[in-house]
Amino acid sequence: MHITLACPLETASASTDQLKSVINEKRTDLAPLLTSELRYYSENARYVDGSLEILDIQNLSGPDYSMSYRYQWHIFNACLDINTQETVNGSVRFTQFPQGLIFDIIDNTPPSPADEL
Template sequence: MIFRPNSGAIAHGSALCGELKQFLMENEPDYGASLVPNLSHISFLAKNHTGIDVDDVTHLVGNQYQLTYRYQWSIFNACADMELEGEERTSVSFIVDDSGNIEFNIHDNEERDTLDEF
């Protein structure tokens, strides 16, 4: 994904956060699924079908930013006549290089179980 600010040149800092947020909201279908972690710590039946909802972008330092977002999960088990839904809120850091390329610092979404939660 390549970000192009309205001013043309990328001037890193908190002033750029609004434009980055708008860009990330508009382009969520291109990257959103990659930011939803493995949901096995909730249930092996938990699924995300809606991608993410962008909440905020904040400047950290230099060309590093933080994206705060939410994602929905649901569990449907017809055999138990059960449907559960929930929402998780998290954040991820990312960099914007001088060419406008955005690279998320995605941690390995390895499988977890309920013991990891304790």
């Protein structure tokens, strides 16, 4: 799944520091997309607001980049006596275009019953 983060950049090839700065400004928009795999752990798993941290951005070739990040998630289930907080590290590829950054995010949306028919 490709997601566009609208953030026009002045140069055709921004530095990794510029990209990191732009992405940090849009973290709240990106967080739901980068944390969608929490359903893998549990339906009760929740992203800890504000915990998304951009660790590193590397240029792969031309306009293609790789970004590593980390965030915290929390799960509470009184019935199962679970109350824990963990940190997850991840990475995602993106491409810089004049209109913004296009992220190649794995779609972790669970299938609906209609999809199974």
